[in-house]
Amino acid sequence: MNMPRLLPVLCCAVYFFLLAPILVVVLASFNAGAFLTFPPQGLSLRWYRTFFHNAVFLRAFIESMEIAVAATSISAVIGTMAALFSMRTTPALANIVRLGMTLPLVLPEVLTAIGLLFFFYAMGIGVHYSVALLVGHVLLTLPFIYINVSTSLRSFDPSWELAARSLGASPFVTFYRVTMPLMKSGLTSGCLFGFIVSFDAFSTSFLLKDVGTATLPIQLFDYLRLNFTPEAAAVSTFSIIVTFLIVIMTKTIFGIRFTK
Amino acid sequence: MSGLSRRHLIAGGVVGLTGALVGRATRAAPPPLVVTTYGGSWETFWRDDLMPRFIARTGADVKLDVGFGRTFSATLRASGPGHSDYSILMMNDVFVEPLLRAGHFEKLDFSRLPHARQLYPTALIENGWAVIGMISPIGIGYRTDLVKNPPTCWRDLWTNPEFRGRIGLYNVQNSVGKAMLCLAGQMFGSGPTDMDAAFAALGRLGPVLQTDFNMSTMMGTGEIVVSPFDFGEIARLRRQGLPVACIMPREGMLMWDQTFTICVNAGARDMAYRYLDFILEPETQLMLAQKFFVSPVNSTVVIPPDLADAVPVTGDRMKEILPMDWHWINQNAVELDKRWSRTFG
Incomplete structure (x- = not known):
């Protein structure tokens, strides 16, 4: 059996099984018929027209974008600080921080959401002002940013910062000119993962959404x-296109290089 | 005081002022009326038609939340009785019953609900703690092009050979799945709680296609040709061109109820009563029937002839809807769930 020749076929098969459901959804969106069926009964853009006139879905889309951007931004700050701390502290303390930061990945999302729901009501805040929702999404996105930034800082040598400081650079300039460029790719890919996870999160949004609001997955x-x-x-197709565009924009603006 | 800089003072001032303003706004604003509905066309109808009508009449400040029984139940349980964000809830009685026993709802003051006097007895439930605002009666739906001998009763699901392997059932997560169990217990055993007979009977149906809520797609594709179906959904499918019909079985019908309850310590409590009475009044009931093909619960509503085929269950026919003991069902839900899994693998 010639493995090198089989490999591309296997790769194509894996990609097909991973992407086929997405393809089905995209094709079903052009269905001219009244039912969500596949194969489509004729081709039409009527359901896109319906969607763009549906204020409920558009509101949910904006809500999802706002929550995802806010949660990713907060997680970027906390995750980066935690990654920098892990790099500079003792290995034992770094392990504790790592465990704490990745815990939301270990626990099932729905359990974290239920825990937060009861916690916020016990605190007297409830689900008002989307605070619980935002905290839930921050917890979801934090591990991705922490892990990516930590990975990009693995080969970081603290003496580079010392060299910059000894040459007269302020702490901010040192961070901006030395540390930041080295962790940029990790931070960007972490934010990208975090944004996508937050944008698609269901269980957390389902339980923690404020009364009268809904994110896109909940609305769907x-x-x-x-x-x-x-x-x-x-x-769904619109949501896939937006996510795809964000990945391309991030790649273009921040110059992420995907490993070949 | 050397640590207290001008920047600290300004920041402290801004925080304090913001806090004071928020606190003042919170104290000054009366709580809004928080009502619930379902997603999709229900939400659109509530936002575009129903709520504007109610607001125009009452001037109420209304907040609409979308979800369903499981979401509302989780939020209510987390907030605890008397601390709910909702004023008035709409969900199925299967969800209402345990929440009611946990003290989340108040006993309804019927003196504030003049239209409740016009309700069918079927709509007056839970000893005055809740009322049904809409009913979707459930009979047997079937494909007229794929079935030669249409069903006439529930027993036909077991006896008509052309249904074998082409029956759709709501699973036990759905209230109709649970109701179907009680119906099978009633038909084949000693009563609606005879689950040995019920599960044995469901096992005899052979392979069935199950769903949590979407029966229409399977009916549309022809994967199933017969199943428990609500008349409104059958009317919708028929108007979309699908050859389907629904019959009222001899043994009686099941239903999806839209039950309304008012929360203990509800914000905008007075307005919650006005809203509930608005839902029960004949004009609103007719609007709901025209939009969702639900059976009105107000006995004074006259269904116009063009709607009669879509909303056939009214008047005396409402008595054919079988009552369910949701308390017993909820008490035994875990066991029913296990046995359902064992029966259908």
């Missing part, structure tokens, strides 16, 4: 419980 779920039109596929 509520919609699909009682409505089975291809509008849901159109919303």
Whole structure:
């Protein structure tokens, strides 16, 4: 058996099985019929038109974007500080920090969300002002940023910062000119992962959303419980396109190099 | 005082002022009326038609939350009785019953609900702690193009050979799945709680396709040709061109109820009563029937002829809806869940 020749076929098969469901959703969104079926019954953009006139979905999309941007920004600051601290402290303390920062990945998302829900009500805050929702999303995104930044700082030599300081650079300039460029790729890819995870998060949003608000996954779920039109596929396709565009923009602006 | 700089003073001042303003705003603003509905077309209807009508009449400050029984139950349990963000809730009685026993809702003051006097007895439930605002009666839906001998009763699911392997069922997570168990216990055993007979009977149905809530897609694709179906959904499918029909079985019908409850210590409590009465009044009931093909619970509502095929269950037919003991069902939910899994693998 010639493995090198089989490898591309296997790769294609894996990609096909991973991407086929997405392809089905995208094709179903162009369905001219009234039901969410595959193959589509004729081709049409009618469900995209319906979606762009549906204020409920557009509001949910904006809510998702706001929460994802806010949670990723907060996590970027906390995750970066934690990664820098882990690099500079003793190995024992670094392990404790690492465990704490990655704990949300170990616990099932729904358990974290239930815990937060009861915690915030016990604190008297409840789900008001989307505080609980934001904290939940920060917890979701934090491990991705911490792990990526930590990884990019693995080969970091603290003497480089010392050299900059000894040449007269202030702490801020040292961070901006020496540390930041070295961890840029880790921070950017961590933020990208964090944003996508937050944007798609269901369980956390489901339990912690403020009264009267909804993120896009929740809105889609509520919609699909009682409505089975291809509008849901159109919303999903739009969401996939937006995520894809964000990845491309990030790659272009921050120059992430994906390993070949 | 050397540590207290001008910057500290300004920052402290800004925080204090903001806190004072927020606190003042919070104290001054009366709580909004928080009502609930479901997603999709329900939310659109509530936002575009129902709420503007109610607001125009009452001037209420209304906040609409979208979800369903499981979401609302989780939030209510986390907040605890008397601390809910909701004023009035709409969900199925299967979710209402345990929350009611946990003290989340107040006993309804019917003197504030003049239209409650016009309700069918079926809509007056839980000893006055809740009322049903809409009913989706459930009969047997089938594909008219794929079924030669249409069903006439629930027993036909077991006896008609052309249904074998093409039956759809709501699973036990859905209240209709649970109700179906009680119905099978009633038909094949000593009563609605005879679960030995019920599960044995469901096992005899052979392979069935199950769903938590979406039966329409399977019916649309022809994977199933017969299943418990609500008349409104059948009417919608028929208007979209699908050859389907729904019958009222001899043994009685099941239902999805939209039950309304008012929370203990509800914000905007007076407005919550006005909202509930607004839901129960004939004009609103007719609007809901026209939009969702639900059976009105107000007995004075006259269904117009063009709606009669979509909303066939009214008047005396409402008595054919079988009552369910949701308390017993909820008490035994875990066991029912296990046995359902064992029966259907």
